[in-house]
Amino acid sequence: MADSEIVFPGDELGVAEQFMPGDGAYEEDGMVYAARVGEAELDPGSFEARVRPRTQTPATLDDGDIVIGRVTSIRKSFVSVDLEANAAEPGRELPEVGSGTLHISKISPDYLDQIEDAFRIGDLIRARVIDDDPSIQLLTKDDGLGVLVARCPKCRTVMETKGDGLVCPACEWKERAKMAADYGLGNLLPPDNVDELMEQREQAQRDHGIDFPPRPQYSPGNGD
Ligand SMILES: [Zn+2]
Incomplete structure (x- = not known):
């Protein structure tokens, strides 16, 4: 992962053998994950993986965003x-x-x-x-x-x-x-090339696609 990349909660930052979870990160099953949205920092000096919080000035959210x-x-x-x-x-x-x-x-x-x-x-x-x-x-x-x-x-x-x-x-x-x-x-x-990517996907489906079966029917109360 490139330094200063924006990460989201649950994104992998690195393996626990190489990095300790620092501020804004946590460890689970041998992996270090982001605990918040922010910029990932892998510090080779302290062997810490951190997530720097975002600036406090709120972004606005409007129609079309x-x-x-x-x-x-x-x-x-x-x-x-x-x-x-x-x-x-x-x-x-x-x-x-x-x-x-x-x-x-x-x-x-x-x-x-x-x-x-x-x-x-x-x-x-x-x-x-x-x-x-x-x-x-x-x-x-x-x-x-x-x-x-x-x-x-x-x-x-x-x-x-x-x-x-x-x-x-x-x-x-x-x-x-x-x-x-x-x-x-x-x-x-x-990205700018959405149409091109969709054409590639359709071609891939024709060439070696799978017929994906419908998932099991929704039933209320199944938890997820
Ligand atoms: Zn699997």
Whole structure:
């Protein structure tokens, strides 16, 4: 990981054999992770991995802004998203808006039977603010919006794209998702070549894609 990179809670900073968790970091299962949004610092002198907090001047959040957030709950017709950064101003704290809501009709240009075919709790996503008053409403229909990073639900490995779905490189778990065109590339804002990336994905799906089965049907009270 490059120095001064903006990281989000849960992002890997390094292995615990090499770095101790410093300010804004924690250790779990031999890995050091970010505990907050900020700039990652790997200090080779003290062997500490730290996350420097962002500046206190709050970023504003308005209609049309692109935000980075984490899926925290999935209901039958909407998703709750913890808003972690304005993608255009990642170094600034967000105002106390808490979370945003993403309705099932605003998730994908394709018809969705169930939200579980697009998102999973814990997914890091990029969304656009379509209403900021009285509460933040989000949209991920565009090609440049959707999941940026997803972890395998079985083994927690970061999933990779395969055609128009995601596959775990460790245990081969596969699933559908509404991915941003640049899934896994580490961008905060959508890149300029979204159309080109979508064409590559469609070609990959035709050449060696998988038919991703629908996920198990939503049942209330199953916890996630
Ligand atoms: Zn896995």
